[in-house]
Every structure is written in structure tokens, then in C-alpha cells.
Amino acid sequence: MTRPAFLLPDRPWNGLRILDLFAGAAGAGMGFWLAGFEVTAVDIHRQPRNPFPFIQADALEVLADRDFVEGFDAVHSSPICQSFAAVTDWRGSRQDYPDLLTPTLALLNSYGLPWIVENVVEAARFGPLRADHVLCGTQFGRNVRRHRAFQTGNWDFFDLVEPCRCHRNRDLVPFGHKNERAFADAMGCTWMTNLEARQAIPPAYTHWLGTALAGHLNAQEVTA
Template identity: 60%
Template sequence: MSGHVLPLRRPNGLSVLDLCCGAGGLSMGYYLAGFEVTGVDIHPQPNYPFTFHQADALTFPLDGFDLVHASWPCQYFARVTRWRGTQAAHEDLITPGRARLEGSGLPWVMENVPEAPLRRDYLLCGTQFGLNVRRHRVFETSWGGGGDLVPPCWHRKDLLAFTHKAERAYADAMGCTWMTNREARQAVPPAYTHWIATQYLAIERRAAA
């Protein structure tokens, strides 16, 4: 099954598989960095802008990709889930997901909320990229982080806060303009993985030198 496939802007000859891709916020970041992008999600994603497969991310084949990204569902660890008392309705996919990525032999990236049990190789916020949103996300990588640092967070008083009344403005401020309001609730700004991808490419270039 395919989404609305976009042409590569700056092809680098590499491909990325985005597991639990949602509507493609983080996929777009890899696309902007020049990757050929394929997404996998257990739910239909009619607005996903790249090649898409509706499938289980824990069993989908990883062969043939240069990099694997995974945004395992965050509900089990999210603070709001515990506050609502609904944690039992969700499961921890990070533990089996990490084991699968580590056993693949491929470079990989995992993303999740700050409460999740990920190693904080990168902790990113929209304000670090000039976005008018506060949305912290943690990234754990197979290469352990490092590379060029982005500026620290700057939480100005005029930052957009996510509310259902303002979700369209929030989605657009993240750079997720192709998504519906509902899709954008779970999205992460493309700027995060655009930057992560540039770190990966720089490390690969140094290793090949």
C-alpha cells in the first residue's frame, strides 16, 4: 500500500524505514535530509506522504534499509496516561522494539516522550529549531548521540500550547501542514529528524574517511 509518494529533494542514496510512522511527521524530516522513506503503521494512514505499509512494526521485515527509525507508542509511559489511570490499557513496546532493533545489525533511532525509558542521546524541543511550539522528545540511537549541538530550549511566553481549540495552528507551527488536526495530536515536528539525519550522515562520512 502506498501513500502520496513525494519525489526526493536531495537524494543521498540511502533509505529509511519509519516504524509506527503515524501520519509522517518524523518521516518528513528524513525526506528533507534526502532519504528515500518507507513508513509502517498498524493503523491506516491515508495522508502519509510516502510509501506506506499497514502492518505490525514488530514483525515487518527490516531487510534492505540503511536506517531504521521507530516511534513506539508512548501511551504506556506518558504522564497523562498515568494521570488518567489508563496505563493498564496499553503495553510496553519499547522493550521488545529495542531488542528487535539491536538484533537487526542496522543503524537505528528510537523516539519517545521524556518519561519513556530511553537513553537521552538527544533531547529536542521545537524552540531549538525556531518553531513556536514546546514539544520535548527523546531520541536514543545506535551510535550513542554526539555531533553538533543545537541551541538550548527557549520557552518564551508566546509559545503555542496544544489545545483542541488551537490544534490546527499547533499542527501548522510544527510543520505538519498536510495532516488533519487529529493526526497532528500524535505528531512530532519534522525538524527533529531532519537534524538527527544530518548527525547520522556526518558520522557515516567520518567513518568512511
């Protein structure tokens, strides 16, 4: 399938390659690209607006292929969140979704390379995720309340980021069906459809995490 490469903003390659599992339309992938990574995307569904080299496959099967995975410098994964998200309870459909987070973490823990897993905050409250970083759009100059939890494996870092300012913030773009386009654009996901953006994260999160990850990987190379 031809990928829409014209979407990609120019940036220098940092020499590193990241595997982006459960990639969707590349909210997370775009952040890693902006941080300098070469990105390879995996999703079980066709993702015609994901601009990166793309593999349509089950992410868990890909993750079980050690020779393939070890060809990358790092792995990022966004397993579907519906089995933990509070909104699924309101819709009464939790049983319709498998927990793919638990097997993803188990497989990632069998590797020595650095990884990041992203999910809804409830996955840390009620599920197996450890919330090493909880990020909100307002910490990155984005007028959206979009809290997501990130666990890092085989690396960690301490860095300062703006505090979350979504509480009683009148400038926030409201989240809702009537407002989906404005919300997607405010997240920075301008190339996605509204439907794709519903599942996406603002690229700013992984731009920030990816910059720290590249610093970690480069520091390892210098000391090796």
C-alpha cells in the same frame, strides 16, 4: 493505496534508505525525507496522509524480518508512548496500552545497522529509553513546547543545536483542544489532521538527526 506524493518538497536524494516504524502521518518521516533519505513507512493503521511508500503491518513483526530490515541503511522507530506518558496517568488508562518500546529496543539491539528511537521524555525517566538527545520545537525556530527524547543505536554524534527556549516563552502556541490546528501548523505538520498531529513530532527534529545520520553513514562509506 495512492499516496499523496504531491506533498513532498523537492530535495536531492542522499542515496540512503531509512525504514520508519510506527510512522503515523510522517512527522518523523518528513524530517528524514528533508535530510535526503528515501523513506519507507510502516504503521498498523491506514495512514492516508503519510506520503511515503507504506506498509500496513505490525512494526514488531516487520522488525523481526531480518532480510527485509537489512535492506535499509538505518531504522527509525516511534513506538506508542501512552504506556509511559504522564498524560495517560491523568486519563487513568495506562493499563489499556502495551509497552511496545521495550521489545522494539530489544529487536533493534540485535542489528548492526544504525537506528534511532523516539519517545516521550517519561520513557527515559520511568522506562527503558536512554535520552541521548532531548529536543524541543524552540530549538528549531518552532514556537511549540514539544519535548521528545531520542536514543541512537550503533552510531552517535555530537553536534550543537540552539538551547531550548520554551520556559516562560510568551510566543509559544499553546497546546490544547481549542488550539490543535494552530499547534499542528506551528510544529510544521501542516498536511496532517489535528488528530494525527497529536501523535506527531516536528519534522525539524529528524531533519536535524537525519542530516547527522547521513553524515555518519557517508563517512563510514568513505573509510570502508
